Amino acid sequence: MAKYLLLKHYRGAPAAVNDVPMDQWAPEEVSAHMKYMNDFAARLEETGEFVGGQALAPEGTWVRYDGEGRPPVTDGPFAETKDLIAGWMVIDVDSYERAVELAGELSAAPGAGGKPIHEWLELRPFLAESPNTTDCPHQ
Amino acid sequence: MNEALIRSLTPSVLAILVRRGADFAAAEDAVQDALVEAVRGWPADPPRDAKGWLVTVAWRKFLDATRSDAARRRREDRVEEEPAPGPAPAVDDTLQLYFLCAHPSLTPSSAVALTLRAVGGLTTRQIAEAYLVPEATMAQRISRAKRTVSDVRFDQPGDVATVLRVLYLVFNEGYSGDVDLSAEAIRLTRQLAARVDHPEVAGLLALMLLHHARRATRTAPDGSLVPLAEQDRGRWDTASIAEGVVILQAALARDRLGEFQAQAAIAALHADAPTVEETDWVQILEWYDELVRLTDSPVVRLNRAVAVGEADGPRAGLAALAELTDSSPASPKRGSPMPRHTAVAAYLHERDGDLATAARLYAEAAHQAPNLAERDYLTRQAARLNTLRRG
Numbered sequence: 001m002a003k004y005l006l007l008k009h010y011r012g013a014p015a016a017v018n019d020v021p022m023d024q025w026a027p028e029e030v031s032a033h034m035k036y037m038n039d040f041a042a043r044l045e046e047t048g049e050f051v052g053g054q055a056l057a058p059e060g061t062w063v064r065y066d067g068e069g070r071p072p073v074t075d076g077p078f079a080e081t082k083d084l085i086a087g088w089m090v091i092d093v094d095s096y097e098r099a100v101e102l103a104g105e106l107s108a109a110p111g112a113g114g115k116p117i118h119e120w121l122e123l124r125p126f127l128a129e130s131p132n133t134t135d136c137p138h139q
Numbered sequence: 140m141n142e143a144l145i146r147s148l149t150p151s152v153l154a155i156l157v158r159r160g161a162d163f164a165a166a167e168d169a170v171q172d173a174l175v176e177a178v179r180g181w182p183a184d185p186p187r188d189a190k191g192w193l194v195t196v197a198w199r200k201f202l203d204a205t206r207s208d209a210a211r212r213r214r215e216d217r218v219e220e221e222p223a224p225g226p227a228p229a230v231d232d233t234l235q236l237y238f239l240c241a242h243p244s245l246t247p248s249s250a251v252a253l254t255l256r257a258v259g260g261l262t263t264r265q266i267a268e269a270y271l272v273p274e275a276t277m278a279q280r281i282s283r284a285k286r287t288v289s290d291v292r293f294d295q296p297g298d299v300a301t302v303l304r305v306l307y308l309v310f311n312e313g314y315s316g317d318v319d320l321s322a323e324a325i326r327l328t329r330q331l332a333a334r335v336d337h338p339e340v341a342g343l344l345a346l347m348l349l350h351h352a353r354r355a356t357r358t359a360p361d362g363s364l365v366p367l368a369e370q371d372r373g374r375w376d377t378a379s380i381a382e383g384v385v386i387l388q389a390a391l392a393r394d395r396l397g398e399f400q401a402q403a404a405i406a407a408l409h410a411d412a413p414t415v416e417e418t419d420w421v422q423i424l425e426w427y428d429e430l431v432r433l434t435d436s437p438v439v440r441l442n443r444a445v446a447v448g449e450a451d452g453p454r455a456g457l458a459a460l461a462e463l464t465d466s467s468p469a470s471p472k473r474g475s476p477m478p479r480h481t482a483v484a485a486y487l488h489e490r491d492g493d494l495a496t497a498a499r500l501y502a503e504a505a506h507q508a509p510n511l512a513e514r515d516y517l518t519r520q521a522a523r524l525n526t527l528r529r530g
Contacts, residue, residue: 092270
């Protein structure tokens with residue numbers, strides 16, 4: 001019973017084994033990829049392990065506080081240097097091993113040539129909101 | 140007439156339906172429907188016999204559901220020939236429900252969800268909120284769990300140890316949403332203790348009461364962690380502590396020690412100390428030695444190292460910690476079950492006067508912390524020591 005975030009990066013992760021930009025795929029291959037992702041989420045819903053997921057637009061904007069009474073400064077998107085996140089999925093599973101297993105499965109989504117992309121996904125555990133009942137280590 | 144009463148009746152009502160021949164999954168759905176109706180209707184129109192009311196309504200819901208299923212018509216005919224709902228049978232099947240919901244074929248999260256629903260009478264929404272997952276996800280988890288145990292026979296005794304593990308999992312979840320899971324775990328363990336005469340059930344109940352008695356002082360109003368040494372002991376719930384101690388003493392007197400009794404004994408020694416200085420660390424260490432004998436887990440050895448540090452000084456504590464690191468092949472990597480190892484090392488180094496090492500280890504421990512409150516606490520410790528060293 002631990003939640004994990006699965007992050008799909010555009011950049012920042014090592015290159016996928018089957019690394020072909022999506023716009024170079026056949027349309028059916030794109031459809032097959034989308035279907036794989038949806039089926040994956042649906043399957044997790046059925047196992048009671050799905051928490052949420054969303055795709056993100058590739059370009060974001062950097063925003064910064066610029067002092068009292070002034071509008072925030074915007075800049076970016078610095079697309080070349082900064083890694084960008086394509087989408088995320090949150091799962092709630094019984095073990096770290098299960099989380100790795102599911103991330104591996106998601107990474108096998110079909111890409112160019114109908115072959116698995118073998119892309120890298122980042123797996124990050126959530127920090128719990130409420131401390132559990134054990135005392136901190138200094139007891 | 141309140142929700143707590145309705146919920147406390149859930150397991151026996153469910154057990155009666157199953158005893159009358161309803162299969163577990165259908166009975167469970169029917170009881171949930173009846174509970175919802177009770178929560179809605181009872182405040183305005185409370186029944187005289189709450190349990191009888193629930194049994195009647197749940198049975199009717201079950202029949203309705205069965206009737207609508209043409210494939211089950213034959214079974215329905217058989218079922219309808221059963222005697223009309225009368226007084227609840229003398230045999231209490233609630234215990235069987237606990238066993239069923241903690242069945243070893245279920246994953247921990249499924250067992251927890253099913254226990255909270257079938258034994259605890261919580262709605263799927265309440266359980267989903269408590270575990271911060273979508274209601275649809277929790278609904279699936281519960282129905283899968285029900286399918287998993289659907290052909291488990293209801294009349295065989297189960298394993299108390301698995302039930303205790305599930306209840307302890309619930310207890311340690313704390314709370315979010317409108318249900319306090321720790322209080323719920325105590326309620327269910329109390330109910331179990333009233334039905335089964337087992338020293339470890341009593342041990343777990345005592346442990347929960349003793350931990351729970353100190354909960355309010357474990358966090359500051361802003362949610363930050365307050366370590367044991369700084370907790371306001373005047374705010375500990377003395378009634379809970381007294382009850383826990385009495386239950387524990389009766390269990391220990393039976394001379395069938397188990398890990399929950401040993402843990403409760405340690406909690407009782409903490410709860411018993413009027414000040415942190417007066418804590419009987421020597422006796423606590425003896426109980427940790429018992430625990431190591433009962434369950435030689437890395438977590439127990441880690442906590443034992445803390446006790447060694449308090450009883451025999453930080454150097455001895457660090458030596459105990461080093462022994463633990465050498466003997467366990469799994470070094471504390473992220474996601475491993477030993478996230479507090481580094482925090483303990485940091486604390487012992489600080490007490491030993493090595494502030495530089497302590498500060499570095501606190502920062503590292505913050506990095507590995509399993510929850511926000513601990514991470515923030517450990518970060519502050521690192522910052523405090525670094526400020527001291529600069530100043």
